[in-house]
Amino acid sequence: MNKLLEVTDLKKIFGGSVRAVDGVSFSLAERETLALVGESGCGKSTVSRLILRLTNPTQGTIRFEGKDITRISQGALKSIRREIQFVFQDPFSSLDPRMTAGEIVTEPLSVHGLVRNGRERRSTAERLLQAVGLSSKHVDNWPRQFSGGQRQRLGIIRAFALGPRLIVADEPVSALDVSVRSQVINILQDMQEDKGTAYLFISHDMATVRHMADRVAVMYLGKIVELAPKTSFFAGPQHPYAEALLSAVPASHPSKRRRRILLAGDPPSPISIPSGCRFHTRCPIAQDVCKSSEPPLKPVADNHLAACHFAQAWPIASRLKDVDAPTEGGRFDNVPGDLQVCR
Template identity: 50%
Template sequence: MSLSVPAAAADPFADKPSVLEVDGLVKHFPITQGIVFQRKVGAVKAVDGVSFNLREGETLGIVGESGCGKSTLAKLLMRLEEPDAGTVKFRGKDFLSVKGDELRRLRRKIQIIFQDPYTSLNPRMSVGDIIAEPFKLHPEEKPKQGIRNRVKELLDLVGLNPEHINRYPHQFSGGQRQRIGIARGLALNPDVIICDEPVSALDVSVQAQVMNLLDDLQKEFGLSYIFIAHDLSVVRHISDRVGVMYLGKLAELGTQDEIYTGPAHPYTQALLSAVPLPDPTLRGAREQIVLQGDPPNPANPPSGCRFRTRCWKATEICATQEPELISRGQITQLTACHHAQQNEKVIPSHG
């Protein structure tokens, strides 16, 4: 690995238009007490000011530990939850204020693939009906060749046998079900697909098949992905840019190369150094940062920097002043840390 600034690699999406612009997105879930008169006693700050943009054909990976708000973020982007503050623009149009017919039209363009292929498909509907449902909800998108033919096409596209159109979800394995979920997501020719942990329920050998499929579909249809996952290796493989979330905020945001070869936020460094490498000869060969304790309660995050309670670099300024997500000094990616410093040693280069 060369120690040269990773920015040397030009951003291939620099001149592509933004599909999704997210600015200052906030979602707090109230904690209530009492049975008849529910008093609000606090709020779980699930997403607390997240901003990024997604460009055409790009994959933005979002990583973080459980409870960091990554799935809430997915729901907000789908408008399955209404945010408390912030804006989401889809191709320049405010996605959060549109209503009625226009909302339905925009919704077609943003689809989601869920984590659990066992609960996200209706067990009483045949595969053909599941994949045809988007056309029933959006009749004006009805395919010219007929719904059934289009469903068969979609099945073929995701590597399933079109003859199996009348089968039910329980007749398929986990990987095949995830393919059905992908076919449903593709039905309305979306621009953006939000993948919420799409491969974490799958076995290792099947996981690679689904990731390759997502890759192929992106190239073929010019899709933009928001890829949410907790597996850092999977995210590196599929993403062009990566955002690291901690307690409802982005800690670091940069290209895949910047984040993985020169992480600057202590949390990113700890996260990456904790991932075991599938190579026994690297045992003990790298610096491992083992964090103490668990993430704090999102209902009562620490003052200043949210990571300071587990951070080995924390000083007074971290307790009083919240670090902004900005580019700092020589560091090309955006980091939210007062003491940001690149560390190339957490992942040894792979030869």
């Protein structure tokens, strides 16, 4: 597949000392879904804001369709933002309470001059609402008149209105009730299949990640520590932090109980990052070399990268054979609860 997005050595330092993103590199192909996972504060959302150019990077490059967009002007960004859209986590605060549903979903079209008059805008709004299972009668409703799931549908179709090539979805279902989460996930999948859009999917819900993603990137303290195809990742993660994330996924039956890996302490501050491997202060297998030498993100299997001195040297996969998640492929019928991987 052709590379749609290429991120190289991306860094963002706030206030001269807070290394929120510290050398992140990855690519995203057309029609692909890359899941970005990790604890709160690891830099996932900052990466998304950098890609959207809502925040300027300190260092590194962002290429979209081969074009360097890292430092292009605000005027040039207008055409890029037609191709890269965002789905926010909170489906209420992301919608303007002073605008009707029809105005919300067609606002991007108006900004880019793609609707000519009020009649065309209204008919387009009705068509967009129907595309995500809402009624055309909802076109004049206010955001407060919708449920959380319905509001998120508005956010999704607003993002799709311009026909973008890439959508950055930052925890798009975490604020929703379990009963409606599967509906929104299915809408995202249907829209991707219909439009051919690529997703950068940010989530802490590993069950949803397993269902949605083609590849998984695990972030810890501003860096990617593991990057692998979904099948390879869930069959056997090669970084101890990734194993700890998966060990927190609840099994659906008592017979599938497994060892839970509890990480000691909290993540270090991005103001004072540990020397060597930045995970060594919480790692259950850390050795002296981990304290002095930072491991590079390197291949450990086919298309499977990990930043660990002891990748493949300890029996990870044997402890994860019973990880329970929705069936790969197809659609969600029952979505597990909020599987927070870190507490």
